[in-house]
Amino acid sequence: MTSSAAVEVTGLRVRRGNRLVLRDVSCTIPRGSVTGLLGPSGCGKTTLLRSVVGVQIVESGEVTVLGAPAGSPGLRNRIGYATQSPSVYADLTVGQNLRYFAAVLRAPRSDVRRVIDEVGLGGHEEQLVSSLSGGELSRTSLAVALLGKPELLVLDEPTVGLDPLLRDELWMLFRVLADRGVALLVSSHVMDEAARCERLLLMRDGAFLADDTPSALLSATDTSDLEQAFLSLVRAKEAA
Numbered sequence: 001m002t003s004s005a006a007v008e009v010t011g012l013r014v015r016r017g018n019r020l021v022l023r024d025v026s027c028t029i030p031r032g033s034v035t036g037l038l039g040p041s042g043c044g045k046t047t048l049l050r051s052v053v054g055v056q057i058v059e060s061g062e063v064t065v066l067g068a069p070a071g072s073p074g075l076r077n078r079i080g081y082a083t084q085s086p087s088v089y090a091d092l093t094v095g096q097n098l099r100y101f102a103a104v105l106r107a108p109r110s111d112v113r114r115v116i117d118e119v120g121l122g123g124h125e126e127q128l129v130s131s132l133s134g135g136e137l138s139r140t141s142l143a144v145a146l147l148g149k150p151e152l153l154v155l156d157e158p159t160v161g162l163d164p165l166l167r168d169e170l171w172m173l174f175r176v177l178a179d180r181g182v183a184l185l186v187s188s189h190v191m192d193e194a195a196r197c198e199r200l201l202l203m204r205d206g207a208f209l210a211d212d213t214p215s216a217l218l219s220a221t222d223t224s225d226l227e228q229a230f231l232s233l234v235r236a237k238e239a240a
């Protein structure tokens with residue numbers, strides 16, 4: 001693994017039910033940058049993220065995370081993972097959830113204030129999670145993922161349901177975190193978020209169509225926007 005790589009995936013195959021969901025997938029996720037994992041619904045994005053976090057049973061291949069096999073106990077406090085469906089307690093307030101997870105993760109108590117501010121949830125600390133809006137709920141999950149200053153952040157569609165202003169703020173936060181050296185792996189199925197990433201993994205049917213920078217993808221496909229680039233790659237693959 002190169003010293004700047006946070007994650008190295010080699011020849012990963014995953015079967016879910018009787019379906020081969022990931023087919024010999026290989027990629028590298030660098031530290032200090034935002035890698036976007038983009039592709040249509042059902043292409044295997046969540047399955048890849050679960051494999052990186054170490055909660056997915058894999059058929060074959062290797063996933064090395066921060067120098068250790070994915071799922072190693074020592075990685076637990078070094079990775080922040082926000083799933084698509086919020087994994088916080090509905091009957092607790094935002095602050096109670098964050099204080100609980102900070103204790104579980106052995107993160108300093110002062111982290112609670114920091115992450116609330118980072119995700120823009122100031123003023124909601126005493127609110128019950130069950131009464132939050134969808135966007136506030138997903139930001140609460142993101143806040144949990146930020147506790148303890150993880151070296152790798154794995155975020156599954158973190159901006160779904162957010163208004164454009166909040167989406168913009170979160171992408172700026174991702175940038176700040178990357179500048180601090182954090183590796184971010186962020187999935188999305190909306191191509192307009194692709195331009196925000198330094199590297200893009202474009203996925204379709206459990207395989208990568210591309211693993212490159214946005215500008216390299218545009219020039220390789222001779223297109224001016226990333227949605228067109230994606231379509232062009234799909235067509236080239238189908239014609240092959």
Ligand SMILES: Nc1ncnc2c1ncn2[C@@H]1O[C@H](COP(=O)(O)OP(=O)(O)OP(=O)(O)O)[C@@H](O)[C@H]1O
Nearest residue numbers: 016017018019021040041042043044045046047189
């Ligand atoms: N337990 C399971 N049994 C069978 N198939 C499954 C199982 N879990 C997931 N799948 C299938 O695996 C495929 C990949 O699912 P995955 O959640 O990784 O896709 P995704 O790209 O994250 O989709 P989305 O953008 O809609 O969240 C899908 O076709 C899904 O139906």
